[in-house]
Amino acid sequence: MDIEDYDPDADLMALNMGPQHPSTHGVFRIKLILDGERIVKAVPYPGYLHRGVEKLCEKLTYVQITPIFDKHDYVAPMTNEQAINMAFEKLLGLEVPQRAKVLRTILAELQRIASHLLWLGTFTLDIGGTIGGGASLMMYTFRERELILDLFEALTGCRFHYNTHCPGGNRHDVPEGWETVVRHVMDTIEPRIDEYEAICDSEIFLMRTEGVGLISPDLALETGQSGPVLRASGIDHDLRRDAPYHAYDQVQVRVHVETAGDCLARYKVRVAEMRESIRLVRELLGLLEPGPIVGSKPIKSLVQFKASGGQVYVGIETPRGELGTYLVGGGDQRGAAPYRCKIRPPSLHAMSVLPYVLPGHQVSDVVTILGSLDPIMGEVDR
């Protein structure tokens, strides 16, 4: 409903949630047409964080693009780097050594745990309020997320924007004793996930999430859902198992599927994924054998990698779902930059479900549903 169609006699109220709102997970605006507290219509307006990343990539060389992608989904930078570098490798025909493959997989799984921990904290914030029980759980999950960020810092020197992937491998090899620390961190986090589940196993949490924000399998497929949102709607799809990349074919990924399709199911899927990721990290650490971590020559020049043409698509399973990267080679600087870069962000597709799901719910449910989709605005708007 546009503002011109707004009929004052219908006794409806238009409420703009965002772009400056504490619970929209960034600068996101959603216009709600309300009948009392009930939502009649919801129109999302993304785009407030648009930075033109795709266009920017056409001017930067393959070496320079990776740090840009760190800022793209700023809650899971590691998997973003991995996605774009896998596309580079496919385009440039580079081979990744076994050690780098295993290391990348470990980093991706660690990133998944960190991302889901942050999601759990912010989701309970949405339900319990910034002054309330939600804030308590957020503080706990951030404590555990710190441990994983410390691991990344030990490896790359950066806590957030790592720039550790490069075409053909990784820049940083693991420091001495890193594996032991990783195992120790996993042993610390695993029992604490049980604690979080015990905290969330409360009557009010169930009342707020059960049956709220139902996404049917059909709707999930039509709106192009992926990742935990899709798996919570009963569709058994996980790229780590169905189209294994890196070291995922050397381990067995157990995919957790829920059939309910509500916020509670999405919560359950993500908690189960954290446990599964911990198991995978432990298993993958055993596969980390000595060897080179870069297949190509060390990076000396910004225009080191060149492709005259060709196009590739690489989709990987990030914490939020399928992050697709489509690249056309042969751009600026005599082929050292891509001609076109297109990103398929899972969050954007997750957000596209809002106009179908929100009508009929209460205003309070908007933040619950939005939170359960785990949108990252940096990724939605690019």
Next chain:
Amino acid sequence: MLDNPIVWAFAIGGPLITFLMGGGAVATWWERRFAGKMQTRFGPNRVGPQGILQPVADAFKMMQKEDIVPRAADRTLFNLAPIFPPFLVIASAAVIPFAATVDATGKYDPTGAVAELDIGILWVLSMAGLMVFPIWVAGWSANNKYTLLSGMRMVAQGISYEIPMVLCALIPVIYAGSLSLSDIVAYQHEHGWIALSLSPSMFVGAAAMLLFFLTSLAEANRIPFDIPEAESELIAGVMVEYTGIKFGIFMLAEYLHTIVAAALTSALFLGGPSPLFGPAGPIAGLIWMLGKTLVLFVLIYWLRWSLYRFRSDQLMDLCWKVLVPMSLLLVMLAALMVAGGFA
């Protein structure tokens, strides 16, 4: 000279208001420290020892802030609304007996209230009922959709939760046979605390206390019943457009409300200044009363930092489908207890 009610009101009311205002300020600091300990962080610890002077710093900060009135707001009502919440809360505290005297014949006489009203409990409940109006006026006058929604929620919640609250407050009245809070405390000193006596009436009393405590949480807008200022969706509820000290006054009123709710619950159901053991003099009574209030106060904040929030429709469901029938049942049971001679 203290026999003069006006002199008495000034002699007791002055310290009471000072205590409540100071308590409200300390409560903000204490809550943040407490929440910090719960959440594996520090909380305010910079201003003064252990950060105890943080409320002073906050008050100065809020006084210095620019006082903004939105252009489209109803200016008079907007400026008038923050005055009433603290006034109403302090007024409702006027009839709570904070101490007790024992004369030579051993007669126990709860005292320390600013005004010894025969209809004390009606006074408290009517003040609590009036609380809805300033919040609604604030929500309406700011001319903001978020505050409007918040004010609507407050009216719905306030009116609904008043019913079980009043019904539960009736149970001590039925037991003691008086509307005066002093008489209720005196009754509890004689027969044991309503929520903790060793008679069959105890179960009714304990259940009534639980319900009364829950509904007064709702009246005071505490989690899990704080949907009028649900910051997840309504940002800050009716306080969205208030800046500076007006915002501060609203916040202060909230903290005062929790203190008064805790004091009222302890007076009605936990015997107020009546001791569980030991002497029953004025000083001991004051200590017991403050101790009970503090325990309930801690409980309120413990709940606040542990629980999630209901949705507004679920809140109404809980009130009308669970709390109202239960409190009606409790009133009937209490009447049967009294008729059967158990209480």
